[in-house]
Amino acid sequence: MSLAPGTAPRRRLDGLAEADIAQATGLYQVLREDGSCDEGELGPELTPLKLLEIYRGMLVIRVMDERLLALQRQGRIGFYGEARGQEASVIGSAAATRPDDWILPALREAGAGIFRGMPLSAYIAQIFGTGDDPCKGRQMPCHPGWRGANYVPMSSCIATQLPHAVGVAWGMKIEGKGRVCLGYIGDGGTSEEDFHVAMNFAGVYQLPLVIVCQNNQWAISTPQQRQTAAETIALKGLGYGLPSFRCDGNDVLAVYSTVAAAVARARAGGGASFVETLTYRMGAHSSSDDPTRYRDEGITEAWKQKDPLLRMRRYLEHKRLLDPARDAELAVEIEAEVRAAVAAQEAAPPPPVESIIEDVFAEPPAHLREQLATYLSERE
């Protein structure tokens, strides 16, 4: 990785080096599938504690998703979108941030919010849409947001969050506290105009911004080849003058190292970067989807061998930081926490009806107060 903070020059077409193209077309990897790795690639900040923290963050996603998907199948929650298979992309990138950095997520980054301190109970309250939801039950499941973790709730619209990330990064730039904004997108989202707008603004303004594309190769039923004719998604960044990198999105240490270098560069005033993490959507798009209708699940089976948790677990076992017993204990701990939060939310009341007119504006104007009063009088 040749990405020294603060040193990258503005990219010019005639200045594009072989190395720039290689970084955007190759696949940077740190952990081999057997869990071995070249330790020289790892920064000194990846202490045993941090490595275990990263692994736990990944495990939280896996355990939580399994549990919540099961609840959806039982009809206890209305909808669920899991991130199975993408845990390395989510946590590897989030682990490269500081608490005062911001995250503008796409659909599958809730684990990043939780990793950064969003309580599991808040996430699950959002899924149930109860009065405990910090977002007051305003959106369907899997649209969490938690100001305490600077984790901004997404809309269901695709790519709209990236221009927001540009604006947040602009605020950070003029504030000058060395904060960085991470904006996430999926492979499907790279076809949207807001992606191109944001990439263009990011390149022009040299902002403290890292745009991370989790390429899970499927946008519901549409494969990557139907989304773009570009050889890789990372290549798109070069056209916008952004240093662009492609890494193995199932290798949490490759994702971490790539994003950490981009974050460091952004923090030092070196401008925005673009990172593609190549991963695979092991599950369905959501609980409303059935991938057997449109894709060869034999390929999905093959990707199971590249399971990001398996690879990180093997690495930690090599390093004697984890053993199967401790791993099982961790999963039990997490599942107990999930089950307790679910039980609490199944018993929690919905938001009060009066809250329906709150937060449209800072103060409900007269016409909204009148609509609520009419509703309440008719209900009696």
Add this chain to the structure above:
Amino acid sequence: MPVMNIIQAVNDALRIEMRRDQRVVVLGEDVGKFGGVFRATSGLFEEFGPDRVIDTPLAEAGIIGSAVGMALYGLRPVPEIQFADFIYPAYDQIVNELAKFRYRSGGQYPAPVVIRTPYGGGIRGGHYHSQSPEAYFVHTPGLKVVIPSNPYDAKGLLLSAMRGEDPVIFMEPKRVYRAARGEVPEGDYTVPLGQAKIVREGKGITVLAYGAMLHTVIEAAAKAAEAGIDAEVIDLRTLLPLDLETVLTSVRKTGRVCIVHEAPRTCGYGAELAALIAEKALTSLEAPIERVAGFDTPFPYTLENEYLPSPERVMASMRRAVEFQ
């Protein structure tokens, strides 16, 4: 007291607020060094620099989308969309993001963005430099919509909008950008959002208008007075929140209503006004509610004076209402 036109009043409001509040930033196409195609941001780049007066690439969704992000982070962005006709590439950002952010985040992430945009016809601009898209935004919960008709209100309303906590679509009547001149106090003052203004008192008929059409209505009311029709003219100033009390008080007095806007008639803002008046003051009405509006056509180039409500059309409409028995 200095005399200003609307552009100068807008410029004055922006300068005052940028001096008072470091969080205010201006962004848009050509707003920086050039000072905007209508000169509304003239001199701001020189005084406040490129971090706060930002020339953007040519992409309305990027302008509004990044303004939303700035507001989430705590800035007070005032983006300019060069012509309201070009606001649609940013429509998704306005309707699905800006308008919903406070609500969808349960109040955690308000997005107080004030979008300035010149609107309206009468400048030989054809389809794409003449539209009045206010109804789309009034229909979107979470947005306030403000349309001044004169320099005093333009400055006072813009200062209020920039100090508020909510997103505002601030539409500037470009046909009278320079023609509408008036005394404007130096320094700081505000005109609160949600207060209409009775521009001419009368007993015979209530005429409701805003923006450039207000001037057409004033001309019509003067002609009507010669014909013995005593019109009460109300400048709504803010479409949302609407000052319904001022409207209803007038309607209860006159019993007759004429609503004037240059946007197309069907589902225009006049339709909502008519419905509200019918709901709240039906028994005061002595004639059907009249609407004078643009045709339900795209805005035409050559026939723009035929498309736009004229004093004669307003006069004819008032006469119909007054003579109804």
